[in-house]
Every structure is written in structure tokens, then in C-alpha cells.
Amino acid sequence: MPLNAPDQPVSRHVSQQRLQARLDTLARFGATAKGGVDRQALSREDALAQAQMVRWGHELGLKASRDPAGNLFLRFEGLDDGLPPVLSGSHLDSQPTGGRFDGVFGVVAALEAVQAMAEAGHRPVRAIEVVAWMNEEGSRFAPGMMGSAAFSGARELDEFLPVRDGAGIRVDEALAATRSGLDELLAPEGLSPVVLRPLGGPVAAYVEAHIEQGPVLERVGLSVGIVSGIQGKHTWRIEVLGEAAHAGTSTRAERKDALMAALAMVQAMAQVFHDEDDVTKFTVGRFEVEPNAPSVVASRAVFSIDLRHPDTDRLNAMSQQVQRLCTEHRGPCEVVVQRLSAADSLSFSADMRQLAQDCAQAQDIATLELPSAAGHDARYLNPLAPSAMLFVPCHLGITHNEAEYASPHDLWLGTRVLADMLQALTTASSPESVT
Amino acid sequence: MPLNAPDQPVSRHVSQQRLQARLDTLARFGATAKGGVDRQALSREDALAQAQMVRWGHELGLKASRDPAGNLFLRFEGLDDGLPPVLSGSHLDSQPTGGRFDGVFGVVAALEAVQAMAEAGHRPVRAIEVVAWMNEEGSRFAPGMMGSAAFSGARELDEFLPVRDGAGIRVDEALAATRSGLDELLAPEGLSPVVLRPLGGPVAAYVEAHIEQGPVLERVGLSVGIVSGIQGKHTWRIEVLGEAAHAGTSTRAERKDALMAALAMVQAMAQVFHDEDDVTKFTVGRFEVEPNAPSVVASRAVFSIDLRHPDTDRLNAMSQQVQRLCTEHRGPCEVVVQRLSAADSLSFSADMRQLAQDCAQAQDIATLELPSAAGHDARYLNPLAPSAMLFVPCHLGITHNEAEYASPHDLWLGTRVLADMLQALTTASSPESVT
Numbered sequence: 094m095p096l097n098a099p100d101q102p103v104s105r106h107v108s109q110q111r112l113q114a115r116l117d118t119l120a121r122f123g124a125t126a127k128g129g130v131d132r133q134a135l136s137r138e139d140a141l142a143q144a145q146m147v148r149w150g151h152e153l154g155l156k157a158s159r160d161p162a163g164n165l166f167l168r169f170e171g172l173d174d175g176l177p178p179v180l181s182g183s184h185l186d187s188q189p190t191g192g193r194f195d196g197v198f199g200v201v202a203a204l205e206a207v208q209a210m211a212e213a214g215h216r217p218v219r220a221i222e223v224v225a226w227m228n229e230e231g232s233r234f235a236p237g238m239m240g241s242a243a244f245s246g247a248r249e250l251d252e253f254l255p256v257r258d259g260a261g262i263r264v265d266e267a268l269a270a271t272r273s274g275l276d277e278l279l280a281p282e283g284l285s286p287v288v289l290r291p292l293g294g295p296v297a298a299y300v301e302a303h304i305e306q307g308p309v310l311e312r313v314g315l316s317v318g319i320v321s322g323i324q325g326k327h328t329w330r331i332e333v334l335g336e337a338a339h340a341g342t343s344t345r346a347e348r349k350d351a352l353m354a355a356l357a358m359v360q361a362m363a364q365v366f367h368d369e370d371d372v373t374k375f376t377v378g379r380f381e382v383e384p385n386a387p388s389v390v391a392s393r394a395v396f397s398i399d400l401r402h403p404d405t406d407r408l409n410a411m412s413q414q415v416q417r418l419c420t421e422h423r424g425p426c427e428v429v430v431q432r433l434s435a436a437d438s439l440s441f442s443a444d445m446r447q448l449a450q451d452c453a454q455a456q457d458i459a460t461l462e463l464p465s466a467a468g469h470d471a472r473y474l475n476p477l478a479p480s481a482m483l484f485v486p487c488h489l490g491i492t493h494n495e496a497e498y499a500s501p502h503d504l505w506l507g508t509r510v511l512a513d514m515l516q517a518l519t520t521a522s523s524p525e526s527v528t
Numbered sequence: 529m530p531l532n533a534p535d536q537p538v539s540r541h542v543s544q545q546r547l548q549a550r551l552d553t554l555a556r557f558g559a560t561a562k563g564g565v566d567r568q569a570l571s572r573e574d575a576l577a578q579a580q581m582v583r584w585g586h587e588l589g590l591k592a593s594r595d596p597a598g599n600l601f602l603r604f605e606g607l608d609d610g611l612p613p614v615l616s617g618s619h620l621d622s623q624p625t626g627g628r629f630d631g632v633f634g635v636v637a638a639l640e641a642v643q644a645m646a647e648a649g650h651r652p653v654r655a656i657e658v659v660a661w662m663n664e665e666g667s668r669f670a671p672g673m674m675g676s677a678a679f680s681g682a683r684e685l686d687e688f689l690p691v692r693d694g695a696g697i698r699v700d701e702a703l704a705a706t707r708s709g710l711d712e713l714l715a716p717e718g719l720s721p722v723v724l725r726p727l728g729g730p731v732a733a734y735v736e737a738h739i740e741q742g743p744v745l746e747r748v749g750l751s752v753g754i755v756s757g758i759q760g761k762h763t764w765r766i767e768v769l770g771e772a773a774h775a776g777t778s779t780r781a782e783r784k785d786a787l788m789a790a791l792a793m794v795q796a797m798a799q800v801f802h803d804e805d806d807v808t809k810f811t812v813g814r815f816e817v818e819p820n821a822p823s824v825v826a827s828r829a830v831f832s833i834d835l836r837h838p839d840t841d842r843l844n845a846m847s848q849q850v851q852r853l854c855t856e857h858r859g860p861c862e863v864v865v866q867r868l869s870a871a872d873s874l875s876f877s878a879d880m881r882q883l884a885q886d887c888a889q890a891q892d893i894a895t896l897e898l899p900s901a902a903g904h905d906a907r908y909l910n911p912l913a914p915s916a917m918l919f920v921p922c923h924l925g926i927t928h929n930e931a932e933y934a935s936p937h938d939l940w941l942g943t944r945v946l947a948d949m950l951q952a953l954t955t956a957s958s959p960e961s962v963t
Contacts, residue, residue, distance in 0.1 A: 189819035190772055190827065232821035259820075307777040326776065328822060337625055337929040340811035340834040341761065341902040342742040345802075347925075352815055353798065356791050363788065367780075376775035378824045380787055380817050384624040385694075386667035387763060387832035389813045389928045392625065397822035399775040467776040490782075493824045494772040 096448050098455040099516045104509035106209035112508055113501050115201045118145060119185070120193040129495020130193055134186040134228030134239075135163060135267035137274060142185045144278040146200065146225060151284055153208055155223065158290040159275075162243040162250050163227035163268045166290070168220050169207045171519060176219035177295035177478075179518045181206065181511065183303055184229035184240070184470060191230070192497020194304045194487070198504060200225045202302040206512035217519030219297055226470040227268075233258045234267075235379075235397065236328055236434045241470035244293055245477050298445065298518045299474035302483045302511045304499045306467045308490030315461050316506040318484035319449045322440035323465045323472050324403040327412045327432065330395065331358065331419055334427040337384060337392035348390050349425045352382050355394035357422040365418060366400070366411055373411065374401040374466070403464060405437045436472060445481035452513035458506055467492075481514070483507050531883050533890040534951045539944035541644035547943055548936050550636045553580060554620070555628040564930025565628055569621040569663030569674075570598060570702035572709065577620045579713040581635065581660060586719055588643055590658070593725040594710075597678040597685050598662035598703045601725070604642045606654040606954060612730035612913075614652075614953045616641065616946065617659035618738055619675070619905060623667050627932020629739045629922070633939060635660045637737040641947035652954030654732055661905040662703075668693045669702075670814075670832065671763055671869040676905035679728055680912050733880065733953045734909035737918045737946045739934050741902045743925030750896050751941040753919035754884045757875035758900045758907050759838040762847045762867065765830065766793065766854055769862040772819060772827035783825050784860045787817050790829035792857040800853060801835070801846055808846065809836040809901070838899060840872045871907060880916035887948035893941055902927075916949070918942050 122141040123132030132138040143165050147157040150167035158166045165185075168178070183199025203223040210217065226244070231237020234256045243250040254265040276286040305311075310318045335351030359377050366375045379397035398415065402408040416430045446462065453460045465482065474480045485507035488498040557576040558567030567573040578600050582592045585602035593601045600620075603613070618634025638658040645652065661679070666672020669691045678685040689700040711721040740746075745753050770786030794812050801810045814832035833850065837843040851865045881897065888895045900917065909915045920942035923933040 188772075188821050188824050190824075230821070231823060232819065235822050237823065305777075306774050324776065337623075338926070339741050339902055339928040340813060341759065341809055341836050341900075342740075342925060342927065343809075344806045345808075345810075346806050350811075352812055353794075356794060359788075359791060360795060371779045371781050373780075374776055374778075375780075376785075376823065376825055377787055378775055378817075378822045378826060379820050380815065380826075381820070382813075382815050384667070385814050385816070386623050386665070386928075387670050387813045388666060388672065388811065388834050389623050389625075390811055391813060391815075392929075399823050401776050465776075467774055490777060491773070492777065493774040493821075494827075 096517045098451040099513055099520060102455065102513045103209045103213040103215050103516045104456060104512045106212040107205055107505065107509045107512050109501055109505035112201060112205050112504060115149070116193060116197065119197050119201065123187065125190065125495055127495040129497065130187045130191050131189050132185065132187040133189060133233040134230060135271045139186055140271045140274040140278065143225065143275055146204070147279060147284065147287060148282070149204060150223070153211060155207070158288040159272065160244065160290050160292045162240045162292055163271060164240040164244055165225040167204065167223040169217065171217040171219040173218060174220070177297040178220035178222045179297050179515060180222050180224050180299045180474065181301065181515055182224035182226065183301050185225045186228055186230050188230050188232050188493045190495050192492060192494060194497055194499045195306065195492055196229055198304055198499065199302045202508040202511050205508050206515050209512045210516060215516055219519050221515055221519060229470055234264050235330065238468065238470055238473060241473035245473040246293055247473050250292060296474065296478040298478050299471060299480040300483070300511060300514050301469060301471045302507050303469060304487040304492065305484040306487055306490065306492040309463050310461065310484060310486035311488060313461060315459055316485060316503040317453055317458050317460045317510055318463045319446050319460050320441060320465045320482035320484055321446070321462045322438060323468060324401050325405050325408040325436055325438040326399065326401045326468050327408060327435045329398040329415055330431045330433055331398060332429040333394040333423065335390070335392050338390040340388040340390060343390060350390045351394040351426050352391035354422065354424045354426040355396055357424065358419045359396065361418045361422045362415065365414060372402060401466065403438055436468065439472060439475055441475060441481055442479040445479045448514055448517055449481050449483060449510060452517065453510045455513065456509055458510060483510055531952045533886040534948055534955060537890065537948045538644045538648040538650050538951045539891060539947045541647040542640055542940065542944045542947050544936055544940035547636060547640050547939060550584070551628060551632065554632050554636065558622065560625065560930055562930040564932065565622045565626050566624050567620065567622040568624060568668040569665060570706045574621055575706045575709040575713065578660065578710055581639070582714060582719065582722060583717070584639060585658070588646060590642070593723040594707065595679065595725050595727045597675045597727055598706060599675040599679055600660040602639065602658040604652065604656040606652040606656070608653060609655070611654035612732040613655035613657045614732050614950060615657050615659050615734045615909065616736065616950055617661065618736050619664035620660045621663055621665050623665050623928045625930050627927060627929060629932055629934045630741065630927055631664055633739055633934065634737040637943040637946050640943050641950050644947045645951060650951055654954050656950055656954060664905055669699050670765065673903065673905055673908060676908035680908040681728055682908050685727060731909065731913040733913050734906060734915040735918070735946060735949050736904060736906045737942050738904060739922040739927065740919040741922055741925065741927040744898050745896065745919060745921035746923060748896060750894055751920060751938040752888055752893050752895045752945055753898045754881050754895050755876060755900045755917035755919055756881065756897045757873060758903060759836050760840050760843040760871055760873040761834065761836045761903050762843060762870045764833040764850055765866045765868055766833060767864040768829040768858065770825070770827050773825040775823040775825060778825060785825045786829040786861050787826035789857065789859045789861040790831055792859065793854045794831065796853045796857045797850065800849060807837060836901065838873055871903065874907060874910055876910060876916050877914040880914045883949055883952055884916050884918060884945060887952065888945045890948065891944055893945060918945055
């Protein structure tokens with residue numbers, strides 16, 4: 094570092110039509126009636142999407158492998174097998190009522206960049222691995238970003254294996270089912286089972302393309318954003334224990350109503366975390382009660398907290414109040430406060446951001462630096478290797494929603510910048526120039 | 529009317545041991561690990577319990593029939609087939625984490641009363657039908673008391689058929705499955721399929737035995753209560769429509785958070801319906817959000833309201849505020865307020881209450897008149913024919929809970945009073961004496 098934009102950019106081989114066709118194909122796996130996608134982590138639909146990636150990789154001569162965390166890799170060999178690879182990708186899983194672009198764009202863009210290189214005759218000095226991280230969304234299994242967290246060593250895979258989804262299925266069971274499901278999908282086509290590789294390993298650099306999931310780029314009329322960093326995010330699981338009772342006979346004074354207690358906790362936090370400037374993001378997205386029957390006082394309530402702020406100190410200060418607020422508003426119930434994750438704000442490498450800007454500029458693409466309000470797998474790759482993220486506009490900032498939309502032109506330009514970045518990162522003659 | 533307690537009471541044939549053995553047997557269908565019962569309406573467990581009732585009835589020579597609403601009848605023939613029958617029973621379905629006595633006691637007690645009569649050689653002038661009403665609880669399919677409501681004509685069965693449970697199964701589908709399931713259970717034992725009978729029909733009188741579901745009888749140390757009436761109950765289904773959004777990127781000002789709106793509605797109602805004397809019963813027992821994912825702002829929330837008060841005017845006054853309170857607190861979301869049921873307070877026939885007291889007194893059983901805070905199928909039978917309810921104590925008033933408990937001695941005494949009431953109601957020589 095610093096690196097330069099390539100002289101003979103492979104970006105001219107990036108095909109808008111092929112990119113779109115592949116996004117359309119993947120959108121069929123878990124397609125919803127409203128035009129969105131329900132392809133939750135380690136589901137059958139997720140396996141179908143992975144199989145499709147392996148199929149496309151196979152056509153390009155990329156070797157498929159899978160690690161024990163369920164991360165999928167497609168390897169484009171470099172001249173020197175001994176050098177750490179450059180990784181690029183994102184995730185294939187979606188929210189239950191998710192969109193067609195969140196995550197999947199970054200995976201398809203990385204594949205397209207590799208294909209453009211192959212067509213351009215660029216032979217990388219080090220391997221490039223297209224990667225699809227397991228369970229970025231965290232909707233079926235909480236927390237999210239399990240795959241990248243386990244790969245990076247930030248969290249132990251063993252921590253995640255016993256986590257259950259709403260139907261009681263454990264992560265380790267779903268991992269095994271997806272692995273065998275994937276191989277069964279590939280076998281009839283004469284494709285070999287996906288090779289199992291060890292978790293983790295050295296990485297030379299990581300680049301992730303993604304939709305912005307906010308309205309900024311669209312408002313300023315730019316097609317590509319360079320991500321300065323990611324805002325901090327802390328998550329919790331709150332369990333409130335009350336007592337089931339008859340809705341017609343138990344008096345208010347006698348009740349231990351878990352729903353009313355949970356509700357008081359949520360309202361208290363919403364008030365305390367309220368900021369005039371509307372920067373704090375406080376979300377209770379999951380909320381379940383038991384026995385969930387109209388004429389029974391709830392005996393148990395479980396809810397999630399997702400708290401984010403770009404300022405690490407502010408975030409920590411709020412975070413420290415969660416236990417107290419829940420305890421203060423528990424009424425006659427018991428409460429168990431469990432923090433699931435605590436990620437501080439981070440900044441991406443200045444050299445990588447510069448490279449992104451140079452690659453865009455060389456193509457006459459204007460860019461803007463902007464922070465990411467959403468979390469991404471790049472969070473966990475950043476401590477391992479110089480990392481970068483490219484954003485493309487997302488219509489009206491609507492995301493985690495079936496109406497999510499990104500234009501073909503913007504997706505194409507984002508992929509073009511990605512392709513040249515990957516080329517630059519694999520043109521340098523020695524690994525030292527990257528790490 | 530008035531009727532007198534019988535001279536040769538059949539109650540001396542009521543067996544405490546047999547009653548307990550039958551309650552124990554039925555408690556196995558849907559038994560939970562914590563000693564309770566999960567036997568929701570029209571489930572496999574419900575069919576198993578019905579089959580067991582048919583089996584016991586068969587041993588006594590009772591004819592089994594089932595109406596299109598899924599109510600099950602076991603008929604003890606009277607001397608005159610042309611007279612309207614006396615009905616006695618309750619329900620076999622339970623809450624998801626229910627107890628071993630709620631409902632099932634009234635059905636088993638009616639069977640025991642009939643068996644005592646048969647053993648005593650009492651031949652009734654009119655038939656007695658032991659009845660198990662379909663879906664009293666209303667937890668799997670809302671509202672409750674579907675079977676007795678349809679039987680009485682208070683509601684059309686057709687209204688209930690399209691109602692779906694949480695898994696999307698409709699009432700008509702579950703009715704068909706239970707009917708065929710029941711016949712399949714009976715066939716291997718050489719028992720004929722349960723005969724289908726028309727819905728409704730004339731009823732001479734109705735008596736329902738039930739646990740109190742409140743603490744009064746236990747506190748005053750009495751084994752039998754005579755129910756004066758049932759408090760009014762109104763129920764609603766509230767649907768809040770917001771918009772899914774990303775927990776990290778969407779600002780509070782932009783959000784249409786269905787969970788936060790639903791929560792504001794519930795809190796507003798809890799405040800407005802708060803009474804110092806703690807007589808109003810306001811319960812939100814069901815609460816569900818979609819997509820129910822930790823990092824997605826909820827696009828939809830559905831919750832139930834169960835509102836009760838013994839004073840019909842007070843209940844109606846509160847009831848009229850539900851729509852307004854939900855609308856006022858909807859924030860940026862939409863809200864659909866649907867009233868599912870509206871039952872006023874009612875009083876049972878003075879003659880029937882007197883008969884209950886006479887039958888108890890003749891056995892030296894002290895009684896107390898008390899209102900029912902819970903709703904019961906007797907609500908719907910009351911307009912059709914003189915009706916009565918007998919309560920037995922329920923430990924600490926705990927009900928709709930796996931810890932629900934009633935003592936064998938109290939259950940036995942309640943059944944003894946029931947048996948003599950049914951005897952008195954079927955000794956009179958003409959139907960006019962009852963209706």
C-alpha cells in the first residue's frame with residue numbers, strides 16, 4: 094500500500110446483463126408473493142442459492158469449499174498458491190420478508206468481477222475467493238454475522254451451535270442439513286460434493302459491495318459510495334417471567350402479567366434513549382408471548398433489543414442502562430437480561446478507501462464517503478486484513494422489506510469499481526504490498 | 529318448576545374413585561411435562577379425549593352423536609323419546625398450558641351422574657345428554673365457546689368455519705380431521721362411527737359443573753358454589769399495519785413501527801380502564817409481530833383484547849372506547865379494530881338455583897351463591913332453557929395454568945349435587961314442569 098488503479102482495467106468486461114440475470118435467478122430461491130425474498134440462513138432456499146453459486150463457479154473453473162461455520166467459498170486460483178487470498182463477497186441469507194439485493198448483490202458482484210478478470214485474461218498473483226458468509230441477518234438464528242464472526246475468530250463457532258430457531262432447530266442441525274442438502278442438489282449434475290475446509294486462515298484483503306440501506310446516495314445522485322466505517326451495535330435478548338392466569342377471574346393486583354411488564358420495559362427504554370437529533374437507533378423487532386392465548390394472562394415474554402449509535406461512548410452509556418431499566422419496570426415479574434453482542438463503531442483502512450476512490454475516478458465515477466448505519470460482515474474481516482466496502486444506492490432507503498430496489502445501472506457501476514479494486518489487490522507482486 | 533330434591537337420591541351411587549380415575553385418564557391426552565394439559569380444540573388430543581368419552585358411554589349403553597359444530601353428545605334414553613332432553617356437561621378442550629380440571633370436570637361429572645342413576649335404577653322420564661362443547665377456550669381458534677354458540681343459534685356456525693389457527697388451519701378443516709380421527713380411533717375396537725346429528729334442538733334444562741377459577745370457595749371453606757350469573761365479556765382482534773425497515777438505518781421519524789404503535793394502544797387502554805377497586809378485567813393475552821426479527825422494524829402486529837366487567841353498562845361504556853383509543857395511538861401506522869364477541873352479564877334461573885340449593889341441603893352440603901367471573905358454555909344455553917352452574921373450589925384460584933388443582937373430595941361433592949339435580953329434572957312427569 095498504497096496501490097494504484099489498474100492500467101488495463103478488467104472493469105470493461107463487467108456485464109450488466111449477466112449481473113442482472115444472476116440476481117434474477119437467485120431471487121427465485123425464496124421468492125415471496127410481493128416480489129421480495131424469504132431466504133433465511135441455513136434454510137432449504139439458502140442451500141438452493143448456494144448450489145447455484147457453486148454451479149456458476151464450476152463453469153468458471155472456481156473450486157468450491159465450505160467451512161464448519163457454513164461459509165461458502167469459490168476460489169479463483171492465483172499464480173502463487175502460497176499467498177493469502179483476497180476475499181470478496183457478502184451473504185445470501187435474507188430477512189423473512191427481505192429484498193432481492195441485500196447481501197446477494199455483494200456475492201454476485203464478486204463473482205462477476207472474477208469472471209470479468211478471467212475474460213480479460215488477468216491472472217491474479219494471489220487467489221481471489223468469492224465468499225458467502227453464513228447467517229448475516231440473524232433473523233432465524235440470533236445474533237447475525239455468525240459466519241464471519243466465527244471465521245475471524247472474534248466469536249467461537251461453538252457458542253453458536255446450540256442456538257435454536259423459533260421451531261427449536263439448532264444451528265448445528267441446520268448446518269448439517271444444509272451441507273447434505275447442498276451435496277444432494279449438486280450430485281445429479283455430476284458436480285462433486287463441496288470440499289470441507291478448516292475455519293479461518295490468513296486473508297490479504299477483503300472488499301464487500303452492498304446496497305446502502307439508507308437514502309443518502311440516491312438523494313445526492315451518486316451511484317457509488319465508499320464506506321468510511323460502521324456504527325456500533327449492541328443486541329440483547331430479554332426474557333420476562335410472569336404467571337399464567339385466567340383473564341376473567343384474576344385481579345390486576347394478583348397478576349404477574351409478563352406482557353404488561355415487557356411493554357413497560359420497552360416504553361421506558363424508548364423514552365430514555367430518545368434523542369432530539371434522531372441518531373440513536375432503538376429497535377424491538379422480535380416480541381413473543383406465551384401461552385399467547387386471548388383469555389390467558391401471559392406467563393412469559395421474550396423480546397429483542399437492537400441498539401445502535403455511531404459514537405461508541407454514547408452507545409456504551411445507553412447500553413449500561415438496559416439492565417437497570419428492565420429491572421426497574423419488571424413489576425411483579427422476573428426478568429433475565431442477556432447481552433448477545435456488543436460491537437463498537439469502526440473505521441475502514443484509509444489505503445483501501447483511497448484505492449476504491451482511485452478505481453472509481455479512473456472510470457469517471459463520482460463517489461461519496463459515508464458511514465454505514467447497518468452492520469456488515471466486513472466488521473469482522475476488518476481486524477484480519479485491510480477491508481473496504483462499496484455502497485450502491487437503495488431506492489428511498491427501503492430495505493429489510495420486499496419493496497427493496499436498486500437500479501441495474503448503479504449495481505453495474507458498483508461492480509465495475511469492485512472488479513478494478515480486486516484487480517489492483519492481485520496485481521501487486523508481493524503480499525507485503527497488500528498487508 | 530319449582531322442583532324438589534329427590535326422595536331417593538341417586539347421589540349415593542356417585543363414586544369418588546371412578547371420578548378420579550376418569551379425570552386421570554383424560555389428563556393423559558395432552559399431558560404436559562409440568563403436570564398440566566395442552567389439549568386445544570379439535571386437536572389430536574381432543575379427539576383422543578372424545579374417543580375415551582364415547583368408549584365409557586358405550587359401556588353404559590349411551591348413544592354417541594356429534595353435530596356439525598363438533599359438539600359431542602352421549603345420550604341416556606328416557607321413558608319418553610319425544611320430550612326434550614336435559615343436557616349436562618362442559619368442554620374437553622384446554623388452554624395451551626392449561627390444567628387438568630377446567631372443563632373436563634363438568635363432562636366427567638355429568639357422565640358419573642348418569643352412571644349413578646343407572647346403578648340406582650333411576651329411569652329418567654326424558655333423556656339426559658352428556659355434552660362436550662367444541663372450543664370453549666378460544667385459544668387455538670378465537671372466539672371461544674364456538675360449539676355452544678352455534679348450538680344455541682346465538683352465532684352462525686358458518687361464521688366460525690373460516691377462522692384459522694396460528695398455523696393457518698381453518699375450523700372446518702380441523703372439524704373434518706377430528707371427525708375422521710375420532711372414527712378411526714373407535715373402529716379397531718368395533719365401535720361404530722359417531723352418528724352425525726343436526727345442529728341445535730329443544731333443550732329441557734342445562735346444568736354445568738365447573739371449577740370456580742377464583743379463590744372464593746376455598747377462602748370460605750365450602751365445597752360447592754351455586755353460580756348466580758356470568759359477568760359480561762367483550763373481545764377484540766386488533767391489527768396494526770406498519771412498514772418493515774432496517775433497524776440500523778431507518779430513523780425514528782421515518783419508521784412506521786407496528787410494535788411500538790400496538791404497545792402505545794395497549795398502555796393507553798390499560799390506563800383508561802384502570803379502576804381503583806380492581807373489578808375491571810383488561811387482558812391482552814395474544815400478541816404477535818411480523819416479521820418478528822431482531823433487526824427489522826415490525827411491519828405488522830396483531831393482539832387480542834379480553835375485557836370483562838360484571839356491570840353491563842360499565843362494560844359497554846369501556847367497550848365503546850376501544851376503537852377511539854386504538855385510533856388515537858396508532859401513530860404513523862394503520863389500525864383495524866375488529867370486535868369478535870360482546871356478551872352482556874347474565875343471571876341464571878332462580879328456580880334452578882333453588883333446586884341446586886335444595887339438592888345440596890338434602891345432602892348436608894353447605895353452599896354459597898357467587899357470580900362467575902369466567903365465561904362458560906352455560907352462557908349460550910341459558911336463553912334456550914333454564915340453566916344452572918355448580919362450582920367447586922380451585923386451589924388459590926389458579927387456573928388456565930398447569931398448576932390448577934381441585935381436591936377429590938370437592939369434586940365428588942359437586943358431582944353428587946349435580947346427580948340429584950339431573951334426577952330431579954328427569955323425575956317430573958311432564959315437560960312443562962321443567963320448561
